[in-house]
Each structure stands twice: as C-alpha cells, then as structure tokens.
Amino acid sequence: MSDATQAASGATATLRRAFHYRDLEKAGATFKTVTDASVAWSYGDGQKAETAAASTLGIADLSPLPRTGYKGRDIAKWLTKQKLKVGDASNQAYPCGKGSLAAKLAPGEVVILGAIDGSDPLPEKLDAAWTDKNGLCFAVPRRDASFWFMITGTRTSDMFAKICGVDLRPKSFANHAIAQTSVARSNAIIIRDDLGKVPAFHILSDSASASYMWMCLLDAMQEFGGRPVGLQTVLSLCK
Amino acid sequence: MKILNCPLNGPRNISEFICAGEVEVEPDPNRCSNAEWAEYIFLHDNDAGVVQEWWCHVPTAYWFIVERNNLTDEILRTFPSTEIFTKRQEYSRPDQEAS
Structure with missing residues (x-):
C-alpha cells in the first residue's frame, strides 16, 4: 500500500x-x-x-x-511536451507513469487513469500543467x-x-484493448487491464x-x- | 442483428449508430447565391441507388461516411470523413476575408 x-x-x-x-x-x-x-x-x-x-x-x-482526459487534434503534441509516451493506435491502453494507464480512445482523445492505489500523481500533474495555449487540446474533467x-x-x-x-x-479481446460501445443501453468505455x-x-x-x-x-x-x-x-x- | 463496421471502433450493432443524411459539399456562403444556399440547407437529392451518407457512432460521437445502396440496403464501404474533407471548415465575414 x-x-x-x-x-x-x-x-x-x-x-x-x-x-x-x-x-x-x-x-x-x-x-x-x-x-x-x-x-x-x-x-x-x-x-x-x-x-x-x-x-x-x-x-x-x-x-x-484520480483520472483525467484530453481531447483535440493537438493532444499528441501536448502529451509529448509532458514527456508522456502514448502509442499511435486508437482503442488501445498504454501503461505510463508509475502505475497509471493512458487509454487512447481516438487520434484526438485520451483518458488517463491514475494508479488504482492512488500512488501516482500523474493525473494531477497533467491537469496542473494544462493551459488553453496548447492549440486544439482541451481538458476533459473525467473525474x-x-x-x-x-x-x-x-x-x-x-x-x-x-x-x-x-x-x-x-481470446478475442487482448489485455489493454479498449471497446467503446453500448453497455446496458448506456454508452461506455471498457478497458481490459488484468490484475496479475x-x-x-x-x-x-x-x-x-x-x-x-x-x-x-x-x-x-x-x-x-x-x-x-x-x-x-x-x-x-x-x- | 445488423452489423455496421465503424472505421474507428470496428464492427458494432447497428443500434449504436445514427444516420444523418446524405453527404453534400457546402457551397461557399460568401460567394454562392441565396438560391444555392437554400438548396444546400433545405433540399436533398434523395437519390435511389448508391449514396454516401453521414453516420455517427453514438458511444464515441465519431462521425464517418457510409457508402450504401439504399435500394438493397447493402453497405458497400465505410470510411473516415477525412477522405473527402481534407481541411477544417473555417468561416469568415466577407469584409474580413484575406484578399
């Protein structure tokens, strides 16, 4: 802990x-x-x-x-500026920081899930660094x-x-794959992230x-x- | 169950999508006539056969284009709108246009 x-x-x-x-x-x-x-x-x-x-x-x-998210055409540039490496493929999650997960939903949308033990300050750090001077990159208050x-x-x-x-x-849905779909008739994001x-x-x-x-x-x-x-x-x- | 292949999310139940009508190229609002603008806003071609339509995957709010034969309801192709619309649509007042 x-x-x-x-x-x-x-x-x-x-x-x-x-x-x-x-x-x-x-x-x-x-x-x-x-x-x-x-x-x-x-x-x-x-x-x-x-x-x-x-x-x-x-x-x-x-x-x-803690969690956060960003949307817009220029998110990749901004995340790189924050020294965060997120892959190119959409609907794929990428481990980052110290136990956090960057879920890439589309070329212009990402959700950052903080470590589930709350130990990684990455989401708060990103939100503190964000300004509206980063081109088309908007903060989404996921929390x-x-x-x-x-x-x-x-x-x-x-x-x-x-x-x-x-x-x-x-066998059909790999670890760290993402599905954005309808669950019980509500729109939802599902991210596979196995625990051991x-x-x-x-x-x-x-x-x-x-x-x-x-x-x-x-x-x-x-x-x-x-x-x-x-x-x-x-x-x-x-x- | 009818399946539609979303270019971003892959095959999904058709109930996850909405159709928003035929794809039309917008005339330049600063240069077209009122009649041309009215036709763009209010009139539709309503062609029978192979048409291109705007569709949206609602859970992701992702808009894309579907090529569909509306006589047979066969979906021929789905693709990102960037194949047709290569740049962002900007609007400016006629008196503020760069000469």
Whole structure:
C-alpha cells in the first residue's frame, strides 16, 4: 500500500466520494481515505471471501480516484511536451507513469487513469500543467464526468455477454484493448487491464448514470455469484 | 442483428449508430447565391441507388461516411470523413476575408 493511503475511515465532506455512495453504504461498504478520496475499501465479511469473489466475479468502485482526459487534434503534441509516451493506435491502453494507464480512445482523445492505489500523481500533474495555449487540446474533467468501476474475475466476459454486444472473451479481446460501445443501453468505455492472472476490466460511463449502471451490473452478475468487492481486495490481486 | 463496421471502433450493432443524411459539399456562403444556399440547407437529392451518407457512432460521437445502396440496403464501404474533407471548415465575414 502506498504512503498516499491513510488510515482514516469514513466519508467526510472534504473528501471526494463515489457518485452512488449511498448504494455502496447499503451494500455494507466501509470506506478508507486514499489520496483525496474516500473509497469503498471492503464489505465487512472477510478478506478471504472477497478475494474468492474477486477471482470469479467482483465489482469495485474506483470512481473517487484520480483520472483525467484530453481531447483535440493537438493532444499528441501536448502529451509529448509532458514527456508522456502514448502509442499511435486508437482503442488501445498504454501503461505510463508509475502505475497509471493512458487509454487512447481516438487520434484526438485520451483518458488517463491514475494508479488504482492512488500512488501516482500523474493525473494531477497533467491537469496542473494544462493551459488553453496548447492549440486544439482541451481538458476533459473525467473525474467529474465519468464513473469508474472495475470488474474482475474469470466470469467477467460471461457477464458482459448479457449486456454488451462486443466479444470480451480473453481470446478475442487482448489485455489493454479498449471497446467503446453500448453497455446496458448506456454508452461506455471498457478497458481490459488484468490484475496479475485475473481478468479485469475498467468501465467508465456517464457519472449521472453511476447508480443505474451499478444496479445493472450487480443484476447481471447475480447468476454467476458476482458481488461488490473493496479496493483492498483489488489491490491484493495485483500482488 | 445488423452489423455496421465503424472505421474507428470496428464492427458494432447497428443500434449504436445514427444516420444523418446524405453527404453534400457546402457551397461557399460568401460567394454562392441565396438560391444555392437554400438548396444546400433545405433540399436533398434523395437519390435511389448508391449514396454516401453521414453516420455517427453514438458511444464515441465519431462521425464517418457510409457508402450504401439504399435500394438493397447493402453497405458497400465505410470510411473516415477525412477522405473527402481534407481541411477544417473555417468561416469568415466577407469584409474580413484575406484578399
């Protein structure tokens, strides 16, 4: 666990919290402060049970954690100026910084997901460096605009097959591939980012739909025994 | 399920797309007649056969062009709009145009 993670627990007014934190509270989440955010850390029935669930099918809320995005014809120039190497291929994610991920959505659009343990200051650094004097390069406030969930486990693609038309089976959808498509009738970005040997997918979509999508995903996961898992469990799978 | 091949995202369910009508080249608003401008804005060719149309992949808001036979509803080709529109459309008032 990084130094950025502090021992404080419980959401306070000064911390960022999930868009649908009431749903998380109802599900029994306990919260922990990571950087400037209160994140669902665990669900109170033991690390062992959560780890087992996360290996089969789990959903974690990462919405309060740092991320950012940029749009426009000149983003490549600006990212190079920031010494960030992002490949040319669209719909592909590129590891960068210290555990962050640059998701290239199109030649003129990128989303930067901060390290899930909150230890990489890259998103904040980029946002602090951004000005409107970089040609056609506009900041997109992804931390406010999009929720961020992570779906983990071997049954993930089975679950997605019920609510998404894209084939996300590991043999068809490589690690770090991106699909921008419709999930449960909402527009979403899906990024495969395995945790060690466990298949895992980030899903980002409109923050106003966070509660709706959380319910849809839990409903779709039910038949495979899926359940919410905390950030603590997700981080344990990285090791 | 009908599938459309998006030039950016690959094959996707047709329900992820919207069609925005035929591709037309915009006349220069500073030089064309009112009749030409009105035709561009209000009138459509409505050809039967192979046509080029604007389509948008809604989840990514990506606009591209589809070549489609609207008699058989067969999609012949999809391609980025940059194949036809090679530069950004700029607008200026007639009195501010560079001479």
